[in-house]
Amino acid sequence: MKVPDTPENMEICKRFCGPCPTFQENKLMDIEPHALFCARGPTKKTDCANKGCNCPECEVFKKYGLTGGWFCLHPPKEE
């Protein structure tokens, strides 16, 4: 099931992507699509340093049965 791009999901995402070292180190909020990557697709930033991922802890991740993580770097696999 595709994750909806809603304000509610963005609020949840901010709690997990927000403090993520990959998010902070690469300043992903400054570049589209900013966050909620599982719904909006990966960041437009090209040379991202991978520093870890909080997605597996996230309520959106659990609710939509997502697997993997690092959705700022690559989209979730479709079921």
Ligand code: SF4
């Ligand atoms: S699964 Fe990851 S990208 Fe999606 S809302 Fe949660 S923290 Fe954000």
Ligand code: SF4
């Ligand atoms: S998708 Fe995962 S790796 Fe990327 S910023 Fe969010 S929590 Fe971090």
